[in-house]
Amino acid sequence: MQPSEATALKGAPKGALFSGWSAGLAGLLAPSEEGLKRSYFKGTGLAAALLSPQLIILLFFFFVPSWKALSLAFVQIDPFGGKSVFVGLRNFVELFASENYRYSAWLTFWFTITQNIITLVIAGALAFAIDHIVRARYAYRTVILLPYAIAPVVTGAMWAFLFNPSVGPVAGWLHAMGLPWDPNLRPWDAVVLITMASVWNHICYDFIFLTAAMLAVPQSLREAAAIDGASQWRRFRTITVPLVMPTVFYLFIINFVYGLFDTFGIIDAVTRGGPAGSTTTLVYKVYQDGFVNLNLGSSAAQSIVLMALAVLFTILQFRALDRRVNYQV
Amino acid sequence: MSKFVRGAAVAGAAACLLASLASPAWAQDKTSIEWWYANGGRVEEGIQKIIADFNASRDKYEVVGIKKGNYEETFAAMIAAYRVGQHPSIIQSSERTFLTMIDSNAIVPVSELMTQQGYTVDWANFVKPVADFYLVGDTPAAMPFNSSTAVMWYNADHFKAAGFDGPAATWPEFEKQLYAIKEKGISECAMALNSDFYWSLIEGYSSINDYPFGTKGNGFEGLDTEYVYNTTPVVQQVERLKKWIDDGVIQLAGQGLSPMQLYTSGTCSTISASTAGHADVEANAKFNWSAAFQPHEEGVEPHNSNIGGAALWVLKGKTDAENAAAAAFLNFIAQPDTQAWWSEWTGYVPVTNAAYEKMKAAGFFEKHPTREIAIKQLSQGTPTVNSRGFRFGNSNQTSAILVEEIQAAWTGQKTVQQALDAAVSRGNEVLRQYEQLHAAQ
Numbered sequence: 001m002q003p004s005e006a007t008a009l010k011g012a013p014k015g016a017l018f019s020g021w022s023a024g025l026a027g028l029l030a031p032s033e034e035g036l037k038r039s040y041f042k043g044t045g046l047a048a049a050l051l052s053p054q055l056i057i058l059l060f061f062f063f064v065p066s067w068k069a070l071s072l073a074f075v076q077i078d079p080f081g082g083k084s085v086f087v088g089l090r091n092f093v094e095l096f097a098s099e100n101y102r103y104s105a106w107l108t109f110w111f112t113i114t115q116n117i118i119t120l121v122i123a124g125a126l127a128f129a130i131d132h133i134v135r136a137r138y139a140y141r142t143v144i145l146l147p148y149a150i151a152p153v154v155t156g157a158m159w160a161f162l163f164n165p166s167v168g169p170v171a172g173w174l175h176a177m178g179l180p181w182d183p184n185l186r187p188w189d190a191v192v193l194i195t196m197a198s199v200w201n202h203i204c205y206d207f208i209f210l211t212a213a214m215l216a217v218p219q220s221l222r223e224a225a226a227i228d229g230a231s232q233w234r235r236f237r238t239i240t241v242p243l244v245m246p247t248v249f250y251l252f253i254i255n256f257v258y259g260l261f262d263t264f265g266i267i268d269a270v271t272r273g274g275p276a277g278s279t280t281t282l283v284y285k286v287y288q289d290g291f292v293n294l295n296l297g298s299s300a301a302q303s304i305v306l307m308a309l310a311v312l313f314t315i316l317q318f319r320a321l322d323r324r325v326n327y328q329v
Numbered sequence: 330m331s332k333f334v335r336g337a338a339v340a341g342a343a344a345c346l347l348a349s350l351a352s353p354a355w356a357q358d359k360t361s362i363e364w365w366y367a368n369g370g371r372v373e374e375g376i377q378k379i380i381a382d383f384n385a386s387r388d389k390y391e392v393v394g395i396k397k398g399n400y401e402e403t404f405a406a407m408i409a410a411y412r413v414g415q416h417p418s419i420i421q422s423s424e425r426t427f428l429t430m431i432d433s434n435a436i437v438p439v440s441e442l443m444t445q446q447g448y449t450v451d452w453a454n455f456v457k458p459v460a461d462f463y464l465v466g467d468t469p470a471a472m473p474f475n476s477s478t479a480v481m482w483y484n485a486d487h488f489k490a491a492g493f494d495g496p497a498a499t500w501p502e503f504e505k506q507l508y509a510i511k512e513k514g515i516s517e518c519a520m521a522l523n524s525d526f527y528w529s530l531i532e533g534y535s536s537i538n539d540y541p542f543g544t545k546g547n548g549f550e551g552l553d554t555e556y557v558y559n560t561t562p563v564v565q566q567v568e569r570l571k572k573w574i575d576d577g578v579i580q581l582a583g584q585g586l587s588p589m590q591l592y593t594s595g596t597c598s599t600i601s602a603s604t605a606g607h608a609d610v611e612a613n614a615k616f617n618w619s620a621a622f623q624p625h626e627e628g629v630e631p632h633n634s635n636i637g638g639a640a641l642w643v644l645k646g647k648t649d650a651e652n653a654a655a656a657a658f659l660n661f662i663a664q665p666d667t668q669a670w671w672s673e674w675t676g677y678v679p680v681t682n683a684a685y686e687k688m689k690a691a692g693f694f695e696k697h698p699t700r701e702i703a704i705k706q707l708s709q710g711t712p713t714v715n716s717r718g719f720r721f722g723n724s725n726q727t728s729a730i731l732v733e734e735i736q737a738a739w740t741g742q743k744t745v746q747q748a749l750d751a752a753v754s755r756g757n758e759v760l761r762q763y764e765q766l767h768a769a770q
Contacts (some may be wrong), residue, residue, distance in 0.1 A: 076762055080433040081412045083766055149416075160585030166518075166584055166596070184583035185574065187740055270584055276737035291405045293726035 016156065042317035051058035072300035079294040100277055101302075103283070108281045111191070112259030115198045119255055120248065122199070123206030128236065131214045141211065152262065156269025159197040181269065187278030190271045194279050197270055198263045205258075206251050211246035214240055250299075251319050282306055358649040359617035361391040362658070363417035364633055367403040367639065368394065371608035375674040383661045390654035392394065392419075392690075400426075400639065401725055407644075416644050418655045421474060423639045424462065425724035428548065429644055431470055432722065432767045437643045437652070439659060440468035446656035450663055452591045454681050458707040460717045462636050471640035472659050475671075476712050478634045478703045479529030479604040481624065482610065485617040490515045496599065496621040500569065507578050510598050519732035520579040521588045521597035522570070528637055528730050529601045529623070531558070536635040536716040538626050548720035552764040556727070556756045560625065560747035567735060567745045574724040576737055593618075605635055607676025620699040622706050635718065638677060659702040678704045724764030727756040 073091055077084040096103050126144055129136060147155070163169045165182045174181040183190040217240050225235045264283050265272060273280035273288060280288065286306065290299030333362030366376055373396060380394045393444065394466040397403040400423040422430060430436055443450050452460065452469060459476045463469040470632035481496045482760045488495055491510045497503045507519035523529060535542045540561040545554040573579040580597060582588040593602040593613040599605075601623060610618055625631040641662070643655050661667060673693060679685040685704065688694065694701040710716070721727060 079408045079429075079434070080435045080767055085766055087762055157585060160583070164583055164585045166580055166582060166591060184581040185740055187742070201544045272584060274733070274736055275740050276742060277733050280739070288729070292401050293410065293729055294723065295406065295726060295762075 011052060038305035069300045069303045069307070070240065072296050073304050074297075076297045079296060088115075091297045095298060095301050095305070100201060100280075103277070103279050104282055104285050107191070107279070108283075111198075111263075111281060112256055113274055115195050115202070115259050115263075116252060118195070118253040119199050119202050119206050123203045123210055123251075124248075126203070126207050127214055129239075131240075133233075144207055145204045147201055149209075150201070150202055152265030155197055155201045155267050156266040159193060159200075159266075160270045163193055167281070184275055187275055188281045190275060194267055194270050197266045198259065201266065202255065202258055209247050209251055210244060213244040217243045253313070256313065258288065260306075295310065347373050350605040351624070359389060359391050360649050360654045360675075361393060362419065362647075362654045364392055364421070364641075364658070365397045365403055365407060365417045366394060366421040366535060367397065367400045367423075370546075371612065372475070372605065372675050375671060376494055376606075378610060378674075379662065379667060379671065382667075383658055385659075386388065386731045387657065392654070392658050402495050404725070410650065411644065413645065416646070417483045417601070418644060418645060418647050418651050420642050421639045421660065422471075422637055422642055424476075425719070425721075425728060427463065427471075427640075427723065427724075428722050429768050431465060437596075437645055438465065438468065438470040439563075439641070439643055440470070441642050442652060442656050443659065446653050448656055448660045450660070454683055456678065456680055456685065456704065456707070458633050458712065458717075459678065459680050461638055461712070462550055463640055469722065471642045474641045474662065475605065475638040475675065475677045476636050476640075476680050477605045477638040477677050478636055478707050479523075479525075479533050479623060480602050480620045480699070480702045480706065481599060481622065482592055482606060482618065483599045484595065484597075485619045486517070487515050489617075493530045494716045495619065496565045496624065498622070500566075500624045501627055503550075504569065504573075504701065507573065507599070508576075511576075512539045513579050516596070516598045518580045518591065518597040519599065520573065521591035521600040522579050523600055523602045524579050525637075525737070526601070527728055528635070529603075530566065530570065531563060531731070531735075532719065533601075533623060533635045535563060536633065537623060537631050538562065538629050539632050539713050539715045541715050543717060543721060546714045548722075549714075549717070552722065552760075554721065554760060556721075556753045556760070559576065559746070559753045564746060564749055567749060568736060570666075571739055571745055578741075603676075604700075605638065605676045607700060609675070611676075622702060622709075630710060632716040633712055634706045634709060635716075636707060676700065678707065709736055721760060722767065723759050727759050730755045730759070 043251070074086060074088060075084045076091075078089050130140055130144075133140060162168045163181070163183060165171045165175075165184060171181050182190055184194045221239050222235055225239055230238070260281075261283055263281065264287065267279055267281060267284050268287075271279040273284050282302065283306065286299050286302045289295045289302065340640055350595045365453060366373070376394055380392050384391050395417070397406040399767055404426060405418070407416055407422075416435075419712055438448070440452065452467075455469070455473060456476075459473045460469055463471045463473055485495070487510055488506070491506065491513055493506050493509075497506055510516050510519045510712070534540075535558065540558075540563065541547065542558050542563075543554045543556045543625050545551045546555040562693060570579065574581070580591060584589055588600060589602060589606055591597040592602075593610055595614070595616050606618075619738075622631075638733070639657060642660070647655070662671075663681065665681060665683035665687050668679055668681050669687045669691075672679040672684060672688065679688055734743070734748040734752035734755070737743045737751075738745045743751065
C-alpha cells in the first residue's frame with residue numbers, strides 16, 4: 001500500500017502541469033524510488049486525507065464519465081434513454097469500416113503534427129527575437145500575447161470572416177493575386193484555414209514559455225561564450241537551445257493536446273467540419289455524431305478510441321519527460 | 330448575436346432565481362413553466378412579446394422563454410435535460426424531428442393535453458397542409474407554431490435590368506434567367522445558396538414535382554422505409570446546382586456570413602429561402618425586393634411544397650399544475666388574434682384558417698402580396714403520397730449526411746450520382762438502426 005501512495009504523491013507536482021488523472025496513472029505505471037527521499041508518510045490517514053480532493057475530482061470528472069461512455073459504446077440507444085439494444089462491438093466495427101472515420105483520423109494526425117511544428121517554429125523565432133531586442137521589449141511582448149486572451153470561437157469567427165470568399169478582405173487580396181481561394185468548395189483551402197487559425201491562437205502560449213525559458217538561461221554562460229569568441233548564432237545554438245529543450249519538449253506535448261482537443265471551437269466557427277467533412281477532426285466528429293446527429297452509441301465508441309489515444313500519449317509523455325526533465329527538489 | 334446571448338443569459342438567470350426563490354406560497358400563486366425555443370432576431374422578439382402578453386393576462390401562470398441555440402442545439406439540450414428530469418414543459422422542435430419526437434415516449438400529444446385540461450381546440454380550423462403534417466390518426470401530436478415553406482426571393486431591379494418580369498415558373502427557364510443576369514453583368518452573383526438548401530431545393534423539389542423521396546410513402550407507412558432520391562430527378566437537380574456553382578452563377582456564403590445577407594445586401598439576385606425571411610428582408614433589403622413561387626420541372630403540374638419551421642411539443646413528467654399552465658399557454662397561442670399578429674410580425678404562414686381569414690379581411694395580403702405566396706404554395710395542387718411530407722427517423726442525422734455527400738460532389742471528390750448513392754446508403758443505415766430500436770415497441 002505505502003509504495004503506491006508514495007508514488008502517487010510523487011506524481012502530484014506533474015499533475016499541476018497536466019490533467020490530474022494522467023499524472024496519477026503515469027505515477028502508477030512508472031514507479032521510481034527517487035521521490036521517496038523527502039515526501040514520505042508513515043501513516044495512511046493523513047495521506048488519504050490529502051489525496052481525497054484529487055480522488056473525488058477524478059471520480060466525477062474521469063471515472064464516472066468514462067464509465068458512461070463505456071456503457072454507451074456497446075449499445076444502440078434512443079437518445080431519450082427509453083430504449084436500448086445491445087449491439088456488442090458493432091459500433092466499433094462500423095467506425096473502423098467507415099471511410100469518413102479513417103479520413104478523420106488521417107486528417108487529425110497531420111493537422112496536429114503540422115500545427116504543432118509551425119507553432120513551435122514561429123513562437124521560437126519570436127522568442128529569440130524578443131530576447132535580442134532592447135527597446136520596447138514589453139510592448140512587443142504584450143502585443144504577441146494578446147491573441148491568447150481571445151476565445152477560440154472568436155478567433156474562428158474572425159478568420160472565417162477575413163477569409164470568406166464573398167466578403168473577406170484577405171480572400172479579396174488572394175483573389176487579386178490570382179489564387180482561386182474558396183474554403184467552402186476547396187477542401188484543401190479549408191484545412192489550411194483551420195491550421196492557420198489554430199496556430200495563430202496558440203503561438204502566444206508557446207511564446208510565453210519559450211521567452212521564460214530563454215530568460216532563465218544564465219547570462220554568465222552566454223557572456224563566457226561571447227568572451228571565447230562565439231557568434232550570436234553559435235551562442236544561441238550551443239547554449240540557449242540545449243537549455244530550453246525541456247521546455248520545447250513540454251510544449252510539443254501540450255501542442256499535441258491542444259491540436260487534438262482544443263481546436264474544436266475554431267473548427268466549429270470556421271468550417272463546421274466541412275466542406276464534405278474535410279475538416280472534421282476526431283473530436284469534432286464525436287461532437288457532430290453525438291450532439292447534432294444524436295447517434296450516442298457511435299459517439300461513445302469514438303470517445304473510447306480517443307481516450308485510448310490520450311492514455312497512450314500520456315504514457316509516452318511521462319516516459320520521455322522523466323528522462324529529460326529533472327524534477328528533483 | 331451578443332444581444333441574444335445576453336437575453337438568454339438574463340432569461341436563464343431569471344429562471345434560476347425563480348427556481349431558488351419558489352417558496353410554497355409562491356408556488357400556489359403562480360405556476361411557472363419553461364419554453365425552450367430556437368429562433369433569433371425579430372422572430373425571437375415576437376416570441377418574447379407573445380410570452381409577455383400571456384404573462385400579463387394571467388395571474389396563475391407564468392411562462393419563461395429561453396433560447397437554447399438553433400433547432401439542433403435546442404433539440405440536443407432538451408434531450409440532455411430530459412434524461413436527468415430537468416426538461417422544460419414546452420419545446421419548439423423543427424418539422425423534421427416529428428417521428429423522433431413521436432417515438433420518443435417523452436411527449437404528451439397536444440390534443441390529448443388540451444382535452445385533459447378542458448380546452449376545446451378546433452383542430453379542423455388549422456390550415457390543412459400544416460396541420461396534416463403533425464397528425465397522428467385524426468389529432469395533432471404537436472401544436473403548429475412557426476410554419477413556413479421556401480419561396481424564391483428575388484431582386485426585382487436586377488430582373489428588370491435583365492428584361493424579365495420575375496423568376497420563371499420552370500427550372501430550365503429560371504436557369505436561363507440566372508445565366509442572363511450573370512452574363513449581362515447585372516450581378517456577379519445570380520443566386521445565393523441558403524444553408525438549408527437540402528430542405529428547400531432537394532426535399533421541397535421532390536414535393537413540388539411529386540417525386541418519391543423514400544419508399545413506404547416517404548415513411549408514412551412504416552419504419553422499414555428506404556431512401557430512393559438517388560433514382561429520381563433529384564440527381565438532375567443536384568447536377569444543375571453543381572453546374573451553377575462551377576460557373577459562378579450561385580454562391581455559397583460559408584461560415585462567418587449568412588446566405589440571406591448576400592441577398593438582402595443586394596449582392597445576389599435570388600435566394601430560395603423560407604418565407605420567414607420576411608422579417609429580415611423587410612427590415613434590411615434596400616432595393617426593390619420581391620418573392621415568387623418555387624420553380625418546378627417542365628411538363629409537371631406543381632404540387633404543394635414541403636412545410637418547414639417548427640411546432641410546439643409538450644414534454645412528459647410534469648405536475649398537473651404545470652400541464653395546466655402549458656395548456657393555457659398553447660390555447661393562447663392558438664387564438665386567431667395571436668396567430669394573425671405572429672404571422673404579420675414574422676412572415677410565417679398563419680396556421681389557422683381563422684387567422685388567415687382575419688388577415689385577408691384586414692387587407693393585409695393586398696398590402697403585402699409576397700406574404701401570401703407561402704400559404705398558396707403549401708396548398709397548390711392535390712397532395713400526393715410524395716408531397717404530403719416526410720416521416721423518417723433520426724432525420725437530423727440523415728439530413729447532415731445528405732449535405733455532407735452533396736458537398737463532396739460540389740468539391741469534385743465524387744460525381745453527383747456517386748454522392749447521392751453514398752448519401753442514400755448511409756441514410757438507409759441510419760433508418761435501419763432506427764427501425765431496430767423502435768420496431769418492437
